[in-house]
Amino acid sequence: MNKTLEAPVAMEDRTREEGRLYSPSASRNRGAIADVLGRVLPANARVLEIGSGTGEHAVAVCQARPDISWQPSDPDPVSRASQAAWARDVGAAMAPPQDLDLLAGDAADAVAPFDALVCMNVIHIAPWAVAENLAKLAAKRLQPGGRVVLYGPYKEGAATAPSNLEFDASLKSRNPAWGVRDLDSVIALFGAAGFALDERVDMPANNRVLVFSPSETR
Numbered sequence: 001m002n003k004t005l006e007a008p009v010a011m012e013d014r015t016r017e018e019g020r021l022y023s024p025s026a027s028r029n030r031g032a033i034a035d036v037l038g039r040v041l042p043a044n045a046r047v048l049e050i051g052s053g054t055g056e057h058a059v060a061v062c063q064a065r066p067d068i069s070w071q072p073s074d075p076d077p078v079s080r081a082s083q084a085a086w087a088r089d090v091g092a093a094m095a096p097p098q099d100l101d102l103l104a105g106d107a108a109d110a111v112a113p114f115d116a117l118v119c120m121n122v123i124h125i126a127p128w129a130v131a132e133n134l135a136k137l138a139a140k141r142l143q144p145g146g147r148v149v150l151y152g153p154y155k156e157g158a159a160t161a162p163s164n165l166e167f168d169a170s171l172k173s174r175n176p177a178w179g180v181r182d183l184d185s186v187i188a189l190f191g192a193a194g195f196a197l198d199e200r201v202d203m204p205a206n207n208r209v210l211v212f213s214p215s216e217t218r
């Protein structure tokens with residue numbers, strides 16, 4: 001697919017060893033995320049992950065749920081190499097990473113059917129069009145009984161954590177099109193695409209997991 005990605009791909013310093021990237025935030029949060037995803041992903045799900053980054057979350061969930069098959073993806077080649085290296089080194093049953101950019105063409109044309117669409121820490125470090133295209137992809141390709149799972153920080157009106165407001169300002173100073181997304185806007189976006197919020201899980205460091213399923217009226 002065409003490249004539209006601009007560096008940096010993350011707002012943190014990462015280390016690298018034999019192809020594997022290490023994300024400080026992923027190493028802090030992956031256990032808690034794997035616990036929740038391990039619970040909410042459908043049995044034997046074919047999972048498509050958008051913006052898999054280092055691949056650490058993907059391998060943690062695959063280790064927690066050996067029944068699922070995981071397709072990692074990222075437009076960034078260094079991230080894809082890291083995902084492959086992690087999968088190889090821990091023996092996780094992951095497909096070779098796919099070059100997928102939600103700002104380049106219709107991703108629905110490029111992907112195999114999936115039972116779960118997972119996207120973590122991406123929609124705030126990308127233009128809003130990425131969230132819109134994520135919802136469109138889910139509407140076109142999520143199979144019956146499937147789920148959409150998002151993870152990240154959100155703005156929640158007066159209840160927004162001060163750390164998320166600071167993060168929002170930091171993102172916008174890098175790129176005015178980026179920013180911590182409004183929780184209600186994300187729920188409305190997926191609602192308009194035919195998905196209802198099943199569950200909102202509070203996570204460490206003021207992050208949330210959002211779990212959507214096709215709404216009955218879809």
Ligand SMILES: C[S@@+](CC[C@H](N)C(=O)[O-])C[C@H]1O[C@@H](n2cnc3c(N)ncnc32)[C@H](O)[C@@H]1O
Nearest residue numbers: 009010051052053076101102103120121122126
């Ligand atoms: C902050 S990292 C998060 C990585 C990983 N999901 C995690 O939680 O550790 C954001 C990721 O989104 C990817 N990304 C950025 N723009 C994208 C786009 N237009 N389509 C798909 N992925 C994108 C980046 O390459 C990067 O790997």
